[in-house]
Amino acid sequence: MAMELKSLSAQELEREKARLTEEYEAYCAKNLKLDMSRGKPGKDQLDLSMDLLNVLNETSDCTDENGMDCRNYGVPAGIPECRRLFAELFEVKPENIIVGGNSSLNLMFDYISQCMTHGVDAQHEPWSHQGKVKFLCPVPGYDRHFAVLEYFGIEMINVPMDDNGPDMDLVEKLIADPLVKGIYCVPKYSNPGGITYSDEVVRRLAAMQPAAEDFRIMWDNAYCVHEISDTPDELLNLYAECVKAGCPDRPVMFASTSKITFPGAGVSAIAASENNVQAILHRMSFQTIGHDKLNELRHVRYFKNLDGIKAHMQKHAALIRPKFAAVNQILTEELSGLGIADWKLPNGGYFISFNVMPGCAKRVVALCKQAGVTLTGAGASFPYGKDPDDTNIRIAPTLPPVHELETATKLLALCTKLAAVEKLLEQA
Amino acid sequence: MAMELKSLSAQELEREKARLTEEYEAYCAKNLKLDMSRGKPGKDQLDLSMDLLNVLNETSDCTDENGMDCRNYGVPAGIPECRRLFAELFEVKPENIIVGGNSSLNLMFDYISQCMTHGVDAQHEPWSHQGKVKFLCPVPGYDRHFAVLEYFGIEMINVPMDDNGPDMDLVEKLIADPLVKGIYCVPKYSNPGGITYSDEVVRRLAAMQPAAEDFRIMWDNAYCVHEISDTPDELLNLYAECVKAGCPDRPVMFASTSKITFPGAGVSAIAASENNVQAILHRMSFQTIGHDKLNELRHVRYFKNLDGIKAHMQKHAALIRPKFAAVNQILTEELSGLGIADWKLPNGGYFISFNVMPGCAKRVVALCKQAGVTLTGAGASFPYGKDPDDTNIRIAPTLPPVHELETATKLLALCTKLAAVEKLLEQA
Numbered sequence: 059m060a061m062e063l064k065s066l067s068a069q070e071l072e073r074e075k076a077r078l079t080e081e082y083e084a085y086c087a088k089n090l091k092l093d094m095s096r097g098k099p100g101k102d103q104l105d106l107s108m109d110l111l112n113v114l115n116e117t118s119d120c121t122d123e124n125g126m127d128c129r130n131y132g133v134p135a136g137i138p139e140c141r142r143l144f145a146e147l148f149e150v151k152p153e154n155i156i157v158g159g160n161s162s163l164n165l166m167f168d169y170i171s172q173c174m175t176h177g178v179d180a181q182h183e184p185w186s187h188q189g190k191v192k193f194l195c196p197v198p199g200y201d202r203h204f205a206v207l208e209y210f211g212i213e214m215i216n217v218p219m220d221d222n223g224p225d226m227d228l229v230e231k232l233i234a235d236p237l238v239k240g241i242y243c244v245p246k247y248s249n250p251g252g253i254t255y256s257d258e259v260v261r262r263l264a265a266m267q268p269a270a271e272d273f274r275i276m277w278d279n280a281y282c283v284h285e286i287s288d289t290p291d292e293l294l295n296l297y298a299e300c301v302k303a304g305c306p307d308r309p310v311m312f313a314s315t316s317k318i319t320f321p322g323a324g325v326s327a328i329a330a331s332e333n334n335v336q337a338i339l340h341r342m343s344f345q346t347i348g349h350d351k352l353n354e355l356r357h358v359r360y361f362k363n364l365d366g367i368k369a370h371m372q373k374h375a376a377l378i379r380p381k382f383a384a385v386n387q388i389l390t391e392e393l394s395g396l397g398i399a400d401w402k403l404p405n406g407g408y409f410i411s412f413n414v415m416p417g418c419a420k421r422v423v424a425l426c427k428q429a430g431v432t433l434t435g436a437g438a439s440f441p442y443g444k445d446p447d448d449t450n451i452r453i454a455p456t457l458p459p460v461h462e463l464e465t466a467t468k469l470l471a472l473c474t475k476l477a478a479v480e481k482l483l484e485q486a
Numbered sequence: 487m488a489m490e491l492k493s494l495s496a497q498e499l500e501r502e503k504a505r506l507t508e509e510y511e512a513y514c515a516k517n518l519k520l521d522m523s524r525g526k527p528g529k530d531q532l533d534l535s536m537d538l539l540n541v542l543n544e545t546s547d548c549t550d551e552n553g554m555d556c557r558n559y560g561v562p563a564g565i566p567e568c569r570r571l572f573a574e575l576f577e578v579k580p581e582n583i584i585v586g587g588n589s590s591l592n593l594m595f596d597y598i599s600q601c602m603t604h605g606v607d608a609q610h611e612p613w614s615h616q617g618k619v620k621f622l623c624p625v626p627g628y629d630r631h632f633a634v635l636e637y638f639g640i641e642m643i644n645v646p647m648d649d650n651g652p653d654m655d656l657v658e659k660l661i662a663d664p665l666v667k668g669i670y671c672v673p674k675y676s677n678p679g680g681i682t683y684s685d686e687v688v689r690r691l692a693a694m695q696p697a698a699e700d701f702r703i704m705w706d707n708a709y710c711v712h713e714i715s716d717t718p719d720e721l722l723n724l725y726a727e728c729v730k731a732g733c734p735d736r737p738v739m740f741a742s743t744s745k746i747t748f749p750g751a752g753v754s755a756i757a758a759s760e761n762n763v764q765a766i767l768h769r770m771s772f773q774t775i776g777h778d779k780l781n782e783l784r785h786v787r788y789f790k791n792l793d794g795i796k797a798h799m800q801k802h803a804a805l806i807r808p809k810f811a812a813v814n815q816i817l818t819e820e821l822s823g824l825g826i827a828d829w830k831l832p833n834g835g836y837f838i839s840f841n842v843m844p845g846c847a848k849r850v851v852a853l854c855k856q857a858g859v860t861l862t863g864a865g866a867s868f869p870y871g872k873d874p875d876d877t878n879i880r881i882a883p884t885l886p887p888v889h890e891l892e893t894a895t896k897l898l899a900l901c902t903k904l905a906a907v908e909k910l911l912e913q914a
Binding site for chain 2: 099107112116118128129131160161167168174175186205209316322341348351
């Protein structure tokens with residue numbers, strides 16, 4: 059059955075629909091309850107970091123390398139050894155780092171909030187005083203980024219992604235509007251596309267001339283060391299490029315150990331220019347007396363340095379590689395040649411971006427749901443939840459065990475075919 | 487020398503000044519470097535909680551009582567057993583609790599930010615759209631509260647405290663202004679006065695009729711179990727009173743384990759009505775996928791229940807009681823009867839509020855600083871850092887060891903006398 063479905067006659071399609079429906083009903087009878095909706099690490103991945111919990115105990119010296127007692131108040135920018143660890147990760151200097159709590163999303167939300175109410179720094183007006191400000195959103199993208207922008211009433215403009223990153227011709231056109239205040243990027247193993255921005259895209263992001271002086275690139279490097287393949291993608295250092303281009307304040311970069319150690323109890327960080335760091339620390343000086351320094355200490359003593367993190371990430375890769383491979387294999391077996399779906403096995407990250415026939419994504423997700431498999435809602439990877447072509451589905455393969463994943467993927471392939479046949483019959 | 491200084495003649499004052507100056511110069515020669523500026527627990531207090539670090543290790547079951555893996559994403563309101571622990575502490579139901587990260591200040595900042603940009607809930611306009619909004623600030627009060635309000639441009643109105651809490655006649659008058667959106671309280675062992683609000687004050691706060699429908703009482707119960715004496719103050723449950731009075735949404739209450747376990751790595755919480763909890767969780771759903779659940783688990787397994795916390799707090803009391811007593815004894819020996827200072831030994835909390843002769847607080851703090859003892863800046867306990875009478879100094883006795891504290895307090899008493907003599911000579 060490697061024939062393109064659209065070449066089938068109406069009669070053949072009806073026959074195919076009956077066959078697929080029967081198969082689908084058999085799935086429904088199984089009372090499945092599987093979840094491929096969110097990019098959560100599996101239990102086996104969480105088990106990798108259990109020794110982190112042994113790092114500190116009642117006999118531990120809890121002082122940082124400056125002699126500060128990490129149990130007590132203070133040190134809002136983070137303890138020096140933890141700033142140094144993240145500096146290695148971001149390829150910047152320790153003074154460009156602020157260590158946060160357990161959530162980089164929280165750091166990003168708070169940063170957008172700060173820009174709205176107080177501006178990017180003391181030299182610039184709050185965004186909320188400047189009119190209806192806008193953000194560029196490479197699509198498909200991460201639903202939680204879009205949700206933060208929507209919460210603050212920031213208008214979102216779709217910018218299509220290709221295999222090199224966002225369409226830079228369009229970006230360079232759109233930034234002529236001084237109300238366009240930023241662009242929200244996942245530059246390595248993008249969520250959900252798995253795309254890593256090319257060197258040229260990174261250089262153009264650094265070299266472009268936004269009309270807004272207070273333009274910011276929200277650079278969510280969530281998957282910076284999250285490899286799957288043995289041939290990792292390489293991402294150019296945006297900050298270094300911006301320094302060269304004379305716009306060091308443009309990027310504000312984020313990462314966390316959520317998918318390195320524990321999503322519930324990791325450490326997050328910001329990397330940015332001295333000016334941005336100062337503006338953020340100024341706001342934080344009102345907001346908190348400091349983040350959890352014992353958890354900073356735990357992480358830095360556990361990993362020691364970037365090599366320690368990378369060695370640890372290889373263990374994650376070993377666990378999730380078979381899951382990505384299983385999804386890819388089943389999709390290939392079930393769908394290749396049918397002309398109704400495309401996807402790409404990424405070199406890293408947490409997702410497979412799966413495109414079905416235009417107008418079918420919602421139907422596929424609904425069919426899966428009805429049969430007991432929860433996927434991320436169709437449209438979620440677009441601002442306002444609106445996928446203009448109703449084509450994109452985000453697959454998150456990490457959480458379920460392989461056998462569940464296989465069942466869920468087979469069902470997904472089946473629903474993809476069923477929805478396509480339905481659509482083709484409508485159009486026939 | 488138990489004679490009131492103001493009864494001395496100019497000549498006697500000059501003689502006294504010379505004597506005190508000589509004594510002061512002897513202190514300066516000692517090159518002291520002591521800090522009584524912030525309410526930080528001492529090292530001995532931090533050592534009390536070291537077993538907390540043993541609660542979780544590589545063999546631990548990290549699931550909460552609902553079977554959620556605390557290492558993974560999710561559970562933004564906090565794990566059920568931790569909500570229950572804080573519910574006991576706040577005397578509310580678990581569904582009235584949201585567990586936060588390590589900082590209740592952060593929860594308060596974020597709440598004020600939410601009220602400014604989005605309103606107290608979906609039914610009310612953002613405060614920032616309603617004009618120049620105002621807050622009532624019982625004084626003396628906590629500088630970080632005032633700083634949050636100032637950061638968001640909220641106008642602060644002083645309300646004097648007496649031994650029962652804020653002047654409620656004045657409060658009831660001021661809330662007739664619909665732009666007055668709240669009052670910021672530390673209701674038990676107030677910072678810095680050590681005052682616990684009387685039952686009548688709590689009842690009047692619940693019964694009063696603010697013109698603003700979206701009026702909120704910021705109830706920072708930072709010292710709810712932080713006793714020093716064996717006869718603790720009792721605080722009436724504001725939430726229960728507000729429910730009775732038909733205004734359950736009025737109070738938003740905050741606490742943390744910062745001064746129970748570790749300031750750097752504790753757990754914070756909000757207690758509020760279902761409507762407020764829903765509005766706060768709605769905002770948090772954009773801000774984070776959840777706070778540090780492993781630290782919640784650590785705390786709840788360590789303490790088990792409120793009795794566990796109270797037993798632990800007795801150990802703190804045993805360590806800080808001698809410090810408060812030492813300060814009180816030295817101040818009494820050096821200053822009683824002179825008519826130039828008053829203070830009160832509180833039954834709990836972290837501070838002694840020390841009032842010097844009007845117009846002398848800044849001078850006293852500067853003299854201490856010059857001799858190597860750092861106190862909280864004079865005026866810090868008032869909005870905008872402006873103590874109208876320049877009289878209040880906050881003493882934070884917990885951090886320094888007793889012998890340092892004794893030295894610092896002797897110097898403080900000396901500087902209080904010196905500044906008073908200077909002031910009396912000016913007026914002579």
